[in-house]
Amino acid sequence: MKNFILIIIILLSLNIFSSSEDGYLDDLEKASLQLDSLSFFYLKSYDEIIKIDEPIVNDENLFTYYSKGYKFGALFYVGASYFEKGNYEKAKKYLNQAKQYEDDKNFLISHYYYYLGNLEESDKNYYQALDYYKKSKKYFYQFDDQNSKISFVLFYIGQIYLYNVNNYDSAIVYFEKILEFDKNMLSKTSQKDPRKDFEYLAYDYSRLGESYYYNKSYEKAKKNLFSAMQIGEKFPQEYSFNAFNYYLIGRVYYDQYNYDSSIVYFKKSLDNYKSLDSKKNVINLYDWLGLTYEQKYDYKQAEENYYQAYINAKEFYGEYDKKTINLKNKYEEVSGYSSGSYSYQDYSSGSGFRIKDExxxxxxxxxxxxxxxxxxxxxxxxxxxxxxxxxxxxxxxxxxxxxxxxxxxxxxxxxxxxxxxxxxxxxxxxDFSNNVNKSMSKxxxxxxxxxxxxxxxxxxxxxxxxxxxxxxxxxxxxxxxxxxxxx
Amino acid sequence: MKIKIIFFPIIFVLFLLSCSGPYNPFSDSAGKEVMPVDPKKIYVYSVFNNGTSTYYNVAKLEYFYNEDQIEIDTGDKLWVLNKYAYDSIGNILWYYDNIYYSINNFGFFSYGTSLFTEYPIKFLDFPLYVGKKWEGHSGNYYFFSSYDTLVASVEGREDVNGYDGCWKVKVKFFEREFYYGYVYEFIRWYKEGIGMVKDSEYIYDVYGTYTPVGVVINLDTIIER
CATH class of the missing domain: 2.40.160.20 (Porin)
Structure with missing residues (x-):
């Protein structure tokens, strides 16, 4: 609330007292409109913002008389509202227009770059998105270093490093930062809210664990994934989060050759994905279970899981999809082993390699x-x-x-x-030498x-x-x- | 299932062991060690003649090699074998001092008495194993007499003259171009580290018209020169 009042004061100072232009609307009216926009924005009433501000920013005669700060604010609100409503084209249009009125003294600039980062990320321009997010982070720290949106910005940066740029070291740095920020933020709340723990910390731990996993720091990965799991299990209905977290724990154990533990977590993940009816992930988990049982030389179980993966894939992707055919092949191969028609080795042609591998x-x-x-x-x-x-x-x-x-x-x-x-x-x-002894063939x-x-x-x-x-x-x-x- | 997989190679090895010759990698085999050439030794053989004029009155044979080898134009190094025939009271009846042999990883070859033999007789084809067969031709000339073709085989392993497990090798010579049915057959027994311990040479015709003639020699002693 304190922040909210501060924002209003800053906004008023920017748009009322710094404005010198004469205009169609007087300063007080402009200020009240922008205050409305700010309120609506915080209330997530994006339609209201669009309804009020969009006609103004599109009326050249009217808009000319507005102050720079007001113009930036109005365009930002309209653009951000369109973004929140999922209309990225219009969001881009208004946010790009706002660029010419950009002012690093305007507190909205941190939010502005946050949305620009989001737009670039949705366009898969990850390096540009990283640039915008980092600017957003800088301005957030400049204007309000306690703003909860910092957590989101850091989180998005971490995710790009983790999923899109594959820079796991940087991802770890950012997720560690987020975790620290979120723990600090949550510690300041007077009442402990497990839901907030889940919404912030569980995801932080999970992504941090995932980053450590890809960085092959398995013990740190497990530690963080288990922390995420402990929070997540308080919300068993959060199937998606729990499923993915269990899956990651399964993967860590798999890479550590601890197949028994791996199976336990893959099964938990599978159950959660089944509850979500997420066919794609169910297929993936059956596939992983098949592979893990195969590593254990338990061909019967491997066969069963590959079969489940195959029939689900047949239903989901179609019989002739590459994934379905691949799973069918795996099932048939293992089926042969379990029925004893082949001698089996996972790594053929010697050791250490599947013959199909390079x-x-x-x-x-x-x-x-x-x-x-x-x-x-x-x-x-x-x-x-x-x-x-x-x-x-x-x-x-x-x-x-x-x-x-x-x-x-x-x-x-x-x-x-x-x-x-x-x-x-x-x-x-x-051997091209002359054969001296003709009874001795080469x-x-x-x-x-x-x-x-x-x-x-x-x-x-x-x-x-x-x-x-x-x-x-x-x-x-x-x-x-x-x-x-x-x- | 795992047990079956593990046992498969064992069964396969057992299968190989039951095979002979080249199909059994664990089968007995021998190489150059069956025909060691040591110029410091004289091999003394007792002789049993069965109707041949060459060995008439021959009671013993002495085989020994010259110390120096002869390098021929083609680069091969040949051993020179001396073969002396004695009667029962020690008189030399006849001798050769120019029988040329070579031995290498491929076999034991006889060049006869000519240094220009292009197609030496392959008496042994290494490695030896029971059941091994080989053959040879003499090119545009004869190996000896009118014999121009040979087929050979390792017949088995036998205890001979006090030496156990000797390699029994049969080499038969035929006339390829003018086939009268005569066969010159060598059966020789070799022992690793010793050499030839017995030799049986017979001539017979495949139609059985003539009585076979031949000679059998047995290794009696090996003495230092």
Whole structure:
């Protein structure tokens, strides 16, 4: 109330006593009109503001005689009212017109930039929005550092850093600031209001937790998300907030490989989204549950959840939507594992990678080929179901004189947990030397193998080597254990 | 399900183990160690002749290699084998001092007595394993006599002359161009770290018209030169 009176005094000083122009309306009348607008604005009577101020700002003859401060105020109120009513085009029109009357001594300027920031954000001009929000923040602190709208401005800045610019460090800085601001603001209220705690602190904690999560600071993420959860659970009907917060906690646990806890929170999230009948999120949560059960090698549960995700997606997106097809594939794949028709490994073609993923890998191998032991490895890339790697193997000959060498370039193609590999020995391929002994044909060494993932980082491969020549070039069948790692 | 997955490779390995030769990566195999060349040693073989004129009255054979190898134009380094035939009272009946052999990762090759042999006889094809087969041709010339084709195989492993698990390798020579049905068949037993411990060479015709003739030699002793 104190602030409100202060605002009125400032407004009166700006629009009555600083005005020197003669006009159609006298100063007192103008002041009363603007006071009406201010009151209406605080009362959220946007239609009233538009009704009073819009004809004035559009009447050139009339508007010419108004003071700069009044012009700015009138245009701002009309523009802001249109924004609040969701008419962004008109909001933009009036707020842009107000720019020419901008005065950094006018307290409305903090609100003015707040709305400009909102408009730019809705147009996805995030950096421009950040600029406006930061100006708004500056003027709020200048005119009224206790204004609750500061919380919103900081919150919006934090959200842009979190969701649109992916600058998690900055997001954390802003959400920490908001939390401090809101705690301070709420501590000054004489009566504790749990609803206010929810409206301010719960969201602050949740966004801060989310920022820490994306910053991979999992413990801090959990701490804040749990704080948000404690407040949120006092309002179980706030399904949307609670659902998203549970989902985030589930994600943190998932990334920490704590799948059991992850499942608990994904299920809570799912229940809340079901209450909201938010199909899109229900599908997403079933998908996550499927994936988490898959990580636990609980294929039966994974199958059930993927199936739910699939049938919901079929209903929501349509049978031939990419998302539906993708979920159907997942369901069918896991269905195969749970019925025992496939051996399973989540990361196929060795270890650490789904064959469908892109990535690098290193592979250390021990091969037992007829006549020799081979030691070696390979390094290569996987991309979109296929890949290529180059390996080097040597065999310490039993006679101790020579080492068998095998330098394969391997092409592989994978599906599910299996991959097929074709290799060709570069040493023998590029051996252009004259063959001095014509009974000793040159070895042209090729290999064909298939591998499947036994465990996450262990893959077992069988290979058949064929060599057109002889000697110790790999020839015959070998089995191969490979360890591969994320790069 | 997980148990099944884990057992699959074990079953696969068991399957491989049940296979032979190249299909079993864990099968026994051998390489150059079956034919070590040590010029400091003399291999003494006792001889059992079965109707051949070459080995008439031969009671023992001595094999030894020269210390120095001969490098031929093609770059190959050949060992020179000396082969001395003695009668029962120690007289030298005949000898060769120019039988050329090479050994490398691919096999054990005989060049006969010519340094210009393009297609040496591949007596051993490494690595050896039971069931292995190979073949060879002599190009525009003969390996020896009129034999121009060979087929060989590793027949198995046997205990011979006190050496256990010797590799039994059969090499048969045919006439490819003028096929009269004669086969010159070598069956040799090799032991890792020792060399050839027994050799059986027979000539027979596939129609059974003629009585086979041949010679069998058994490793008696290995002495230092």
């Amino acid at each position: 990535g690098f890998f290193v592979n250390l191998d021990y091969m037992r080929s007829v006549g020799r032991n081979y030691f070696g490895g390979g390094i290569g890339i996987l991309e979109d179901g296929g890949g290529v790697y180059i390996g080097y193997y040597f065999s310490p000959a039993k006679e101790g004189e020579t080492f068998g060498k095998y330098l394969p370039v391997v092409m592989l193609s994978g599906f599910n947990s299996f991959s097929l590999e074709f290799s060709c020995d570069l040493i023998s391929l590029f 070895p042209r060494c090729f290999g064909f193998g298939f591998s499947f993932g036994l465990l996450k980082f262990l893959n077992v491969k069988t290979q058949y080597f064929w060599s057109g020549g002889g000697g110790y070039s790999p020839k015959g069948v070998s089995i191969n254990c490979g360890f591969r790692f994320f790069m």
